[in-house]
Ligand SMILES: Nc1ncnc2c1ncn2[C@@H]1O[C@H](COP(=O)(O)OP(=O)(O)O)[C@@H](O)[C@H]1O
């Protein structure tokens with residue numbers, strides 16, 4: 001009885017995995033397919049990958065993506081950490097209100113955030129491009145940083161900040177000596193998650209970028225419209241593997257982070 | 267008494283419009299063991315935090331060694347605090363925890379090493395340098411918190427219910443440890459507790475607080491034997507706390523029965539409160555007692571029996587080494603100097619502050 005139950009459970013999980021990952025497995029297989037026709041297996045090749053790395057506009061989009069992800073994550077970490085400190089010091093009521101407000105960019109449909117940001121930028125007459133995309137990414141990254149750090153504050157033993165001051169540390173020294181080391185895992189996982197989200201984003205980037213500035217996702221989209229080249233399979237496979245590795249890293253970096261990763265990943 | 271070290275002058279503090287301390291006046295002397303004693307929420311921690319610099323009073327001044335330190339931040343004050351939940355730094359070893367204050371003061375490595383071993387030795391935890399706080403028991407963490415504070419050689423050590431989280435046996439051991447430490451270090455202790463036994467055991471001076479007011483200040487003996495009002499009498503130990511009439515000097519009436527006392531100057535036929543400690547109630551034969559009553563309860567408490575006696579509808583509690591069987595008729599007598607007469611609270615404010623039952 002118990003055994004059948006367990007078998008059924010395993011079957012269920014297997015089915016989920018097949019549905020979720022079959023398309024991606026397909027994608028990865030195709031990226032190694034020597035035949036240009038997708039219906040036929042023409043033998044194993046890394047040719048598309050070589051093509052990819054020689055394609056200058058794609059490589060430029062790749063550099064853009066990485067720079068954007070690093071910068072937006074870094075800025076979001078600074079702002080998000082400061083915000084989390086302020087939130088942690090608030091009383092419960094205002095804290096919950098503010099947390100709700102900061103969460104909106106994360107819960108909002110990307111398309112709404114994207115259109116809203118674009119509207120804002122064009123209204124105040126800012127040239128769409130790298131700057132606007134960076135601002136947008138910082139915007140949606142901040143809540144991930146805050147959400148990763150807040151639980152750390154909750155786990156902080158009471159009064160250690162005051163104890164450090166009591167032992168002679170000034171307010172800033174006390175923060176960096178006893179609070180920061182405690183929230184650091186949250187800061188790191190928040191930064192990693194922000195980095196991942198930035199790489200992962202298409203819609204918001206698409207709406208807030210101007211001509212001439214592409215990330216990988218907008219580049220792929222543009223290419224696909226012209227007809228799919230197998231290089232794009234190779235590129236998508238690389239993005240998938242990168243994000244997968246980042247998520248695995250994240251889930252290792254703390255139990256709180258893991259829960260969030262699950263929610264985000266599904 | 268030695269030199270005054272700390273003065274709290276007219277300290278008032280409210281949170282969200284709710285007064286927590288009201289015009290508090292307190293002088294703490296050099297080398298004194300002062301205990302702030304009172305029920306939970308009476309403002310003990312707030313007083314300590316004002317001393318430590320973690321709260322600024324709305325009104326009043328904190329004078330330390332003749333200087334006004336009301337607005338001096340905690341890191342610039344020559345006192346150290348032992349927090350209620352130890353507040354050890356979890357990511358640092360015990361040695362790093364203890365060295366924290368010394369490193370900030372840029373002491374030499376040699377000095378720091380010596381201080382760490384000295385402090386660990388003092389609190390009886392030699393060899394704990396490399397351990398992490400999380401791997402220590404509550405009692406051990408408590409000792410480390412104390413060690414971390416005293417290596418800085420503060421003039422005053424502030425302790426907020428430092429033994430509150432420990433079990434009874436450990437708490438009693440630590441009480442003696444703390445007294446020993448204080449004598450060895452020769453510094454001033456300001457100690458917060460809601461445990462009257464702890465206060466009576468450890469202190470030179472007890473400050474009994476209720477609802478932000480100081481109810482009474484004095485030596486443990488004074489506080490115990492001569493409580494100034496019903497709140498203090500009730501809070502310090504079991505007691506028979508009765509309303510009575512002060513007939514004239516050296517004579518009172520309890521429930522219409524005359525008792526001799528030694529107090530004078532409460533007027534004539536004045537309503538007062540009196541307190542008689544259970545161990546001061548003498549049980550005799552009915553004919554020898556000032557009043558008679560019937561034993562309603564007998565509880566063995568180790569050192570003595572607790573005996574409840576019904577005297578015309580009022581329950582007297584006595585402690586005696588001899589048992590009296592439930593249902594027997596007994597006489598009760600009290601030596602005149604064992605009856606403590608107290609003013610009834612006059613104003614409504616005082617009333618609220620004093621009788622909170
Ligand atoms: N930061 C604060 N904000 C609001 N109310 C507080 C704060 N700190 C203490 N109080 C209130 O002040 C009163 C006295 O608190 P406290 O000094 O901690 O009492 P004790 O240490 O004697 O138990 C309590 O009613 C408590 O709720």
Ligand SMILES: [Mg+2]
Nearest residue numbers: 307310311312
């Ligand atoms: Mg308290």
